[in-house]
Amino acid sequence: MNALIRSLRTGADGVTESQDAEARVDSITIGSAADCTIQLLGRDIAARHASIARTGAGFRIRCAPGRQVRVNDAAVAVQPLEIGDRIEIGGHRLRVIAAPAGFDFALEVQLSGNVDARDFERAFRTDLDQTWLSRRAGAWILGVLTLSLALIIPLESYFIHRHGRATPSALPDDSWWSAGPLIPAHQLVIAAHANPARHDPASKSCNACHEKLFIHVQDPACKQCHKSVMDHVPVADLARTKLGAAPRCAQCHRDHDGGASLLALRADDSCVGCHADRHAAFGPLEVAIVSGFSRGNAHPPFSVTLFKPPADESPDGSVAADQCVASDKDLADQLAQWLPVREPVKQAHDESRLKFSHKQHLDEAQMHARLECASCHTPEPDGEHFVPVTMGRTCATGGCHQLTFDARAPELPHGKPCEAMFVIEDFYARLVSGDPTLRPKPREVALRLPDREQTQAITKPCESPGFACAHQRAEEEITRQFGPKGSGCVSCHMVRETQGPDIYNRYRVMPVRLTYDYFPNTHFRHQDHLVQKDLSGQDACLSCHPANKSESSADVLIPDIDKCQECHSDRPIVDQVAVQCVSCHTYHPLPIMQASRGADAKQ
Amino acid sequence: MIHEGILRYRHARYLWVALGLLALSIALFATQRGLRPAGGGTWQGYTLGTLGALIIVWLSWLGIRKRRYGVGSHDVAGWTSAHVYLGLVVVAIATLHCAAKFGWNIHTLAYALTCAVVLTGIFGIYAYMSFPGELAENRAGGSRSALFAELYALDQQGREVARHCSASIDTAAKSAIERTVIGGGVLDQLLGRDRSTVLLDEITDASGRTRLAANTDQQAVIDFVANRVARADKRSETVNLERLVFILCRRQAVLRRIHRDIRLHAWLKAWLYLHVPLTIALLAALLAHILSTFFYW
Numbered sequence: 053m054n055a056l057i058r059s060l061r062t063g064a065d066g067v068t069e070s071q072d073a074e075a076r077v078d079s080i081t082i083g084s085a086a087d088c089t090i091q092l093l094g095r096d097i098a099a100r101h102a103s104i105a106r107t108g109a110g111f112r113i114r115c116a117p118g119r120q121v122r123v124n125d126a127a128v129a130v131q132p133l134e135i136g137d138r139i140e141i142g143g144h145r146l147r148v149i150a151a152p153a154g155f156d157f158a159l160e161v162q163l164s165g166n167v168d169a170r171d172f173e174r175a176f177r178t179d180l181d182q183t184w185l186s187r188r189a190g191a192w193i194l195g196v197l198t199l200s201l202a203l204i205i206p207l208e209s210y211f212i213h214r215h216g217r218a219t220p221s222a223l224p225d226d227s228w229w230s231a232g233p234l235i236p237a238h239q240l241v242i243a244a245h246a247n248p249a250r251h252d253p254a255s256k257s258c259n260a261c262h263e264k265l266f267i268h269v270q271d272p273a274c275k276q277c278h279k280s281v282m283d284h285v286p287v288a289d290l291a292r293t294k295l296g297a298a299p300r301c302a303q304c305h306r307d308h309d310g311g312a313s314l315l316a317l318r319a320d321d322s323c324v325g326c327h328a329d330r331h332a333a334f335g336p337l338e339v340a341i342v343s344g345f346s347r348g349n350a351h352p353p354f355s356v357t358l359f360k361p362p363a364d365e366s367p368d369g370s371v372a373a374d375q376c377v378a379s380d381k382d383l384a385d386q387l388a389q390w391l392p393v394r395e396p397v398k399q400a401h402d403e404s405r406l407k408f409s410h411k412q413h414l415d416e417a418q419m420h421a422r423l424e425c426a427s428c429h430t431p432e433p434d435g436e437h438f439v440p441v442t443m444g445r446t447c448a449t450g451g452c453h454q455l456t457f458d459a460r461a462p463e464l465p466h467g468k469p470c471e472a473m474f475v476i477e478d479f480y481a482r483l484v485s486g487d488p489t490l491r492p493k494p495r496e497v498a499l500r501l502p503d504r505e506q507t508q509a510i511t512k513p514c515e516s517p518g519f520a521c522a523h524q525r526a527e528e529e530i531t532r533q534f535g536p537k538g539s540g541c542v543s544c545h546m547v548r549e550t551q552g553p554d555i556y557n558r559y560r561v562m563p564v565r566l567t568y569d570y571f572p573n574t575h576f577r578h579q580d581h582l583v584q585k586d587l588s589g590q591d592a593c594l595s596c597h598p599a600n601k602s603e604s605s606a607d608v609l610i611p612d613i614d615k616c617q618e619c620h621s622d623r624p625i626v627d628q629v630a631v632q633c634v635s636c637h638t639y640h641p642l643p644i645m646q647a648s649r650g651a652d653a654k655q
Numbered sequence: 656m657i658h659e660g661i662l663r664y665r666h667a668r669y670l671w672v673a674l675g676l677l678a679l680s681i682a683l684f685a686t687q688r689g690l691r692p693a694g695g696g697t698w699q700g701y702t703l704g705t706l707g708a709l710i711i712v713w714l715s716w717l718g719i720r721k722r723r724y725g726v727g728s729h730d731v732a733g734w735t736s737a738h739v740y741l742g743l744v745v746v747a748i749a750t751l752h753c754a755a756k757f758g759w760n761i762h763t764l765a766y767a768l769t770c771a772v773v774l775t776g777i778f779g780i781y782a783y784m785s786f787p788g789e790l791a792e793n794r795a796g797g798s799r800s801a802l803f804a805e806l807y808a809l810d811q812q813g814r815e816v817a818r819h820c821s822a823s824i825d826t827a828a829k830s831a832i833e834r835t836v837i838g839g840g841v842l843d844q845l846l847g848r849d850r851s852t853v854l855l856d857e858i859t860d861a862s863g864r865t866r867l868a869a870n871t872d873q874q875a876v877i878d879f880v881a882n883r884v885a886r887a888d889k890r891s892e893t894v895n896l897e898r899l900v901f902i903l904c905r906r907q908a909v910l911r912r913i914h915r916d917i918r919l920h921a922w923l924k925a926w927l928y929l930h931v932p933l934t935i936a937l938l939a940a941l942l943a944h945i946l947s948t949f950f951y952w
Contacts, residue, residue: 061814069818071825076864086836086851178799178838178917180924185841190932198768198936202761202943210950229947231695232758262951296757306696309756319688 053106054152055080057090070160079105079158083116084175090161093171094142101141104133104157111148112155113139121410143167202228206210210265213257218247229258233310241277242518274301286335293324293335304639316634320344320622321632345613345631346621354397354612356570360387362405376470383467387565392572403548405562410609411598425593435579442569443467447544457529457540460490469534469561470543476529476618481521527555535561570610574636584619590607662739662780670731672739677747678841680706684751692883693754695762695948703752708941710745711769714738715934746773761947765940772937775930786923792913793915802916806909813902819895823856824880826865828899831876832906834867837913845916855879873907 055075062068083089085099087386088341092101102115102134113122115129122140123131133139138144144166177183201224209225212218225618227242234242246257261273262286275281283290283298290298326333328343328350340352347358416422419456426448428438439445442465447453453474455464462474482490516524533540534547541547546562594600597609621628662670680703687693695699717738749769757763793816794802809831831853838844853870857879860866870876877926881900887893 059710071829073826074864085949086834091833092907145868169807170800172807172810173800173803176837177911178844178920180844180921180928182838185928187928187931190928191935194932194936195939198939199943202764202940203946206761206943206947207950226947228761228950229951230758230760231757232760258951265950266952309692309694313693333924404706430746600729 053077053079056155058149058158059161059633060160060162074155079103080157082146087173090146090159091175092141092144092163093167093175094144094164095171095174097142097144097175099175099177104159106156107132110134133220135287149634154204159462168409177390180296213259218255221255225256227601230258230308232308235311239306243547271301274305275430284319284639284641289337290321293337294333316639318632318634320633323637323639341447342633344622345633346616346623347614347617349495349622350636351613354467354566354571355394356397356400356608356610357392357404357572358400358570358608360393362389362391365389374557375560378470383563387563390565395608396611397608397610400610401568401606402608404564404566404605405568406564406605407544407546408605410602410633425588425597425599426590431578436575437569438578441566444580449539457533457538464533469559470556472541473526473530473556476533477523477526480525480529483525484522489634530555530559534561570608571636573638573641575638576636667736667740668888669737669740672737673744676706676710676741677744680743680748680751683927684810685755687754690846694756695753700752700754707745707748707769708945710741710748710942711937714742714745715938718931718934729796739776740777742773745772761940761943765937765944768933768937768940772930772933775926775933778927779930782926783924786919790916790919790923793912793919795912799913799916799920802909802913806906806913809902809906809909814900814905815897816895816902820899821883824883824896826908827853827855827876827879828903830867831870831873831903834870835873835906835910837910838917841921844917845925847918849910849914853879873910877903877907924945 053076053078057075057080057299057368059069059071059073061071064351066553072110075089077089080090081100082090082101083099083101084091084093084097088100098116100116101119102121103112104111107111109433111133113121113123113131113133114127120127121131122128122546123133124138125140131137133148133225135150137148139148143166145162145164147160147162149158149160157221167276195616206226209219213226242256242258242260245260246255261269263270268310278301285293285295285298301600304322306317324343328341341350343350343353345351355565381600412418413423413428429443432439441447444452448455455466457464458474460483462475464475479490533548534542535541536547536549541561545564548560548562550558550560552558563626579587581596582588582592584595587595596611596615599609602609620631622631624630672749683699684693687697695704717734720734737754746769749766753762753766757766813828813832817825820828826839830849834852834854836843836850836852839848839850842848843850849871851870851873852867853876853877854865855868856865858866868875877900880903884893884900886897887896
């Protein structure tokens with residue numbers, strides 16, 4: 053609208069003058085702010101106190117909320133205006149006058165003389181408290197927002213999850229309380245728990261493990277998935293001790309660091325806490341005191357686990373009364389009867405029943421070639437164990453040990469004594485019958501043991517006719533292979549002579565079981581020990597396993613703890629590599645791994 | 656003045672208290688070996704967390720306490736000194752508590768809010784150290800009300816002198832006085848923005864009407880009136896115009912002081928509009944942090 057503002061003012065000389073000003077505005081604003089159409093100063097006048105605007109054909113004054121003006125001496129907040137109406141605001145007087153031609157509205161303004169400097173100062177916003185800023189409002193907003201997002205809404209999600217329902221993904225849930233990321237497998241668990249129907253990785257439910265508020269994670273929650281984990285001490289044994297309840301899984305296994313701590317507390321204190329000081333609490337259980345690994349700390353010497361034949365084994369170690377009908381399964385079943393026996397390293401004797409001299413095999417002069425440990429011992433992919441040594445896989449490799457007894461004869465089958473005897477008989481039968489296919493085969497390798505082709509001469513002349521002679525020759529050869537003074541199979545195997553008339557069952561080869569793992573419940577990575585200080589390769593092997601001095605397979609070439617202590621201690625000190633209990637030991641028995649190792653060992 | 660001695664209060668007694676707490680916390684943190692990796696979950700972590708939480712709650716209470724002017728000014732200085740030093744050390748304690756492990760969770764939120772509160776507090780210390788001196792210098796020993804009273808008197812004089820000048824000058828001077836804007840919104844106060852305007856008859860819009868022109872620092876109206884002095888016909892008019900220029904220039908000087916006073920005062924207080932709400936948010940986050948730790952421990 054186009055308004056005329058007529059200001060009346062009385063000068064120092066007492067003369068009242070009027071001054072007209074034109075205002076082209078949507079509405080006439082009245083208040084103490086400098087940008088109002090009419091600026092009025094005074095204690096009770098707000099920055100924007102009132103406004104006058106057109107309403108239909110007329111005009112109306114409307115006050116700001118909580119403010120009033122006096123129109124014709126009546127206090128009002130909203131009032132239609134007529135020509136001649138008197139408006140009073142904080143002592144200032146305004147009057148609606150007839151609008152001259154060209155104007156829509158006209159107002160006469162006479163300012164009060166009772167305005168002082170303090171009113172003038174109050175007309176301006178000179179402090180931040182007079183703006184929208186408010187410490188109290190800010191505190192309320194941020195406080196309530198934080199409390200809602202960080203506590204109340206996540207707590208609500210806990211109850212929603214407990215009723216098996218999912219929370220809206222846009223809202224915070226109790227995963228906001230998580231101290232850190234879970235390992236990927238546990239992330240799957242909480243996602244599946246939050247939304248069983250649809251495995252949504254964005255869904256999370258802490259109730260999968262944290263079942264109740266204020267209650268630690270309990271073992272049943274862990275064992276829902278980890279069903280095969282075995283107790284450190286069997287429950288029945290634990291009951292015989294004064295150790296009390298087994299620690300909760302979560303006391304050692306902690307997540308929420310993304311797997312940085314490998315999920316398990318690995319510090320020695322956890323182990324030594326029981327094993328060093330609470331010996332009395334073990335009761336009838338025989339538990340050695342362990343206070344550490346370093347020299348000076350209590351740690352028992354090493355004991356190896358050796359498999360030994362049972363006491364009730366038949367005297368000849370035979371699998372069956374007739375070894376010609378014994379199957380591979382019979383042999384496996386018999387070896388399964390062997391019992392694990394723990395013996396201190398220093399007193400241990402292997403009873404593998406194999407005749408073998410490491411010293412001889414490592415003697416380059418005798419072997420006419422250089423054999424190394426790695427020539428026979430191939431590491432397993434786990435870096436800890438070695439592929440089991442077998443005749444076929446190891447001894448016969450490269451033609452070192454071929455089971456031949458005559459250059460014209462086929463090779464004897466290994467592990468099947470009866471079949472070997474048949475092959476010998478068959479060969480001599482074909483020899484006396486003049487079989488033209490019997491031709492000497494060329495020697496493949498110079499290294500052979502026993503190399504008997506040069507001493508193949510038959511000692512006794514055969515005077516019997518035909519097949520009787522062949523039978524005699526075969527018996528002589530069988531005796532040479534298996535007999536106590538022989539030099540064939542019996543070179544490596546223990547053979548019992550039954551003195552029986554039946555040549556096929558007269559010699560019984562005792563079954564062999566080599567030790568695959570001397571420490572089935574501990575870890576030792578050979579791969580990490582291929583280099584030891586200034587030793588490497590063969591020297592590194594021999595520094596712990598003095599195979600070059602061992603002439604008998606009964607020797608257990610396993611070092612004792614003092615050898616390990618040359619390089620290791622349980623705390624970081626100069627020139628020593630620190631190890632922890634869990635570097636070698638496992639807390640939980642590992643039945644699955646043990647079973648698989650047992651299967652390997654029987655090969 | 657309170658601000659002068661808070662850092663050196665009684666030979667920086669609370670600085671030594673804070674340093675002692677810091678040393679104790681570091682020693683406690685260093686014992687976290689063996690059983691578990693360092694963090695809030697060890698007994699050392701719980702101890703450091705409890706210490707930090709107690710300090711935060713105590714500092715919040717101090718914030719209220721030191722505003723109660725019933726206590727003596729020495730007490731206020733002491734409380735403020737304690738607030739400053741313990742506030743600074745609480746960040747170190749919180750960092751040791753969590754072993755600098757952070758994530759997108761409410762625990763790190765509490766840590767971040769702690770840092771935010773302390774950072775705003777540090778700005779507050781800076782403000783209390785530097786702005787009061789500038790304020791006193793700017794006010795030249797007077798007060799803001801005295802400046803406004805002087806301005807109000809100059810306005811009255813200006814209006815009276817302008818009455819005796821030509822209509823053009825009268826309009827210009829009167830509009831400049833009425834449309835002088837002091838302070839204003841948040842940014843106006845903090846940046847010292849001057850939105851004053853003036854009606855000058857030489858500045859018109861396309862339709863020939865006089866329109867409002869910017870009158871920042873009152874320079875436009877001073878220039879306008881000063882230009883008319885040389886063109887005045889009569890000596891009496893020249894005298895009035897010179898008086899008016901004199902008054903407008905004095906207004907300009909007073910207004911500069913007032914604008915600076917408002918700007919400095921706004922900065923002196925501005926940090927509190929963050930510090931206080933963030934402190935309340937921190938207390939809320941701390942409550943959630945502690946409760947949730949024991950909900951799922």
